[in-house]
Amino acid sequence: MKKENNSHPIQAGLFLVLYVLAGELSIQLGTINPGNMAIVWLAAGIGLFSVLRFQKLGIALVFIGSFIINTPHLFQGDWRAQIGLIALSGLLFASIDTLQSSFAAQSYLRLEKEYSTKLWTQPSLLPKVWLHVCFIPALISMPLFIIFMLARGLIPSDINSIILRATILLLADTSGLLLLTPLYPYLKAGTLFAEFRRSFWYLLAIIPPILLNFFVLDRVLALILPLMIVIAVQFRMAATNLGLLIITQLCIFFTVQGYGDWAKQNLVVSLLQIQIFVFSVSLALQYLAQAQTQIMLHREQLETEVQSRTESLAALNAELTTLATTDELTRLPNRREWQVKASQAILQARRYQQALSVMMIDVDHFKHINDRYGHLTGDSVLKTIAQICQQNIRGPDSAARWGGEEFVILLPETDQTQALIVAEKVRLAVAQYVHSSLEHETFHVTVSLGITSLLPGDTTLDNLISRADQAMYQAKAAGRNCIKSSETLSTNYLQRNKTS
Numbered sequence: 001m002k003k004e005n006n007s008h009p010i011q012a013g014l015f016l017v018l019y020v021l022a023g024e025l026s027i028q029l030g031t032i033n034p035g036n037m038a039i040v041w042l043a044a045g046i047g048l049f050s051v052l053r054f055q056k057l058g059i060a061l062v063f064i065g066s067f068i069i070n071t072p073h074l075f076q077g078d079w080r081a082q083i084g085l086i087a088l089s090g091l092l093f094a095s096i097d098t099l100q101s102s103f104a105a106q107s108y109l110r111l112e113k114e115y116s117t118k119l120w121t122q123p124s125l126l127p128k129v130w131l132h133v134c135f136i137p138a139l140i141s142m143p144l145f146i147i148f149m150l151a152r153g154l155i156p157s158d159i160n161s162i163i164l165r166a167t168i169l170l171l172a173d174t175s176g177l178l179l180l181t182p183l184y185p186y187l188k189a190g191t192l193f194a195e196f197r198r199s200f201w202y203l204l205a206i207i208p209p210i211l212l213n214f215f216v217l218d219r220v221l222a223l224i225l226p227l228m229i230v231i232a233v234q235f236r237m238a239a240t241n242l243g244l245l246i247i248t249q250l251c252i253f254f255t256v257q258g259y260g261d262w263a264k265q266n267l268v269v270s271l272l273q274i275q276i277f278v279f280s281v282s283l284a285l286q287y288l289a290q291a292q293t294q295i296m297l298h299r300e301q302l303e304t305e306v307q308s309r310t311e312s313l314a315a316l317n318a319e320l321t322t323l324a325t326t327d328e329l330t331r332l333p334n335r336r337e338w339q340v341k342a343s344q345a346i347l348q349a350r351r352y353q354q355a356l357s358v359m360m361i362d363v364d365h366f367k368h369i370n371d372r373y374g375h376l377t378g379d380s381v382l383k384t385i386a387q388i389c390q391q392n393i394r395g396p397d398s399a400a401r402w403g404g405e406e407f408v409i410l411l412p413e414t415d416q417t418q419a420l421i422v423a424e425k426v427r428l429a430v431a432q433y434v435h436s437s438l439e440h441e442t443f444h445v446t447v448s449l450g451i452t453s454l455l456p457g458d459t460t461l462d463n464l465i466s467r468a469d470q471a472m473y474q475a476k477a478a479g480r481n482c483i484k485s486s487e488t489l490s491t492n493y494l495q496r497n498k499t500s
């Protein structure tokens, strides 16, 4: 904040210098005499910047700047004799310039408030900016200048000469505003220099065709148009106006020096033609630059939209996949998902002649648990058993909810003996777990387990499921809370284990 305050007077001083330089450059490059009327009055644009940036101080800057530029050009003959009149004329000139800049700045702020960011991205708003910020302020100040200059005898009073000068004056002020106004948003954002650097080589490339036009062939000017179109499309508003500034200044300079196509005519007509050239080219290029900005913005919007939609679609897909493959209650893989995995595991086990076992688990007297403690407690029991199954298997194994109160476990690379050990771990863990009802009643639950292992004749998962199922029913028949294997060996092993 402090820095801003300190830099304020320095910045204001720089703007004053810039205003005077721009005005003097405009006068020195090409003027219509008598009357010292610049062809493109760049000071009008700098005046607009000053008022926009420094408000009241900016108005004072324009007044002082205009007085400094214009007063020396009002001297005619012996200045000592008419010093009072010259000073008064300088003050009047400065007042008209200040009025013009203030009016342009007010219109600019009004439009900016009305359209905010759209003001510089909507090509359809361009005519409005031209009219309100560039043309009307110039139109208001022009008659005042003409009347004043006629009164002081600074311009001829014949009607043709007045019309010509009025037109030149109007176009000069309008084009000064027109070329510089679009640069203000960049100046405000502090990105003008960066924009200039970005487009530097393209802007430099404009100069050779212009030199060629004025020194070698008169028609080469058309060459810069494709280049300017590229600049407008590639770099948009700031570079377009910087390019237009270069073109305009060089065209005025060389024409006044007597070079090129325009110079062959009457100089006044030549300069008028340059003004018209500036207008038509500016209109087309500024429109193109803004249309391109709009296309870019639309593309960015579309890209963001597509990206966010792709992301939400991916999230939705992931959710759908989870829903399609997971059991909602226990969060274990569901039957379909497990069947796919188990079928693949069987293929692999057969291919590499590896062992594989399947375990079927059924909760004992689950109907009774539901009836006694309620379905919510029954659900909680199923979730706990699912967790116990998960906790007692290894990474490559896979537990799933088969349906209702039944679970399955796939045990790749596991033979009958190893499968029995896993089954026993599950059985014991379930039997030892203390469940609690909603009414805080505690109870135990047991499971009956059937296991089977892959046999050479097993071509499908159904073979194993059906054997594991039968073994599980045998466990139920044998009094529940026990393990039965589809092979006699394991039955003996378990019976031995149970009695021990």
Ligand SMILES: Nc1nc2c(ncn2[C@@H]2O[C@H](COP(=O)(O)OP(=O)(O)OP(=O)(O)O)[C@@H](O)[C@H]2O)c(=O)[nH]1
Residues within 6 Å of the ligand: 329, 362, 363, 364, 365, 366, 367, 368, 370, 374, 375, 376, 377, 378, 379, 382, 403, 404, 405, 476
């Ligand atoms: N709470 C709850 N109950 C379920 C769920 N799925 C199935 N059940 C119940 O589980 C019970 C299974 O009963 P049965 O098939 O008669 O078997 P059981 O009572 O466990 O008897 P055995 O299997 O012979 O020991 C039925 O009452 C079903 O309503 C579930 O997701 N939540």
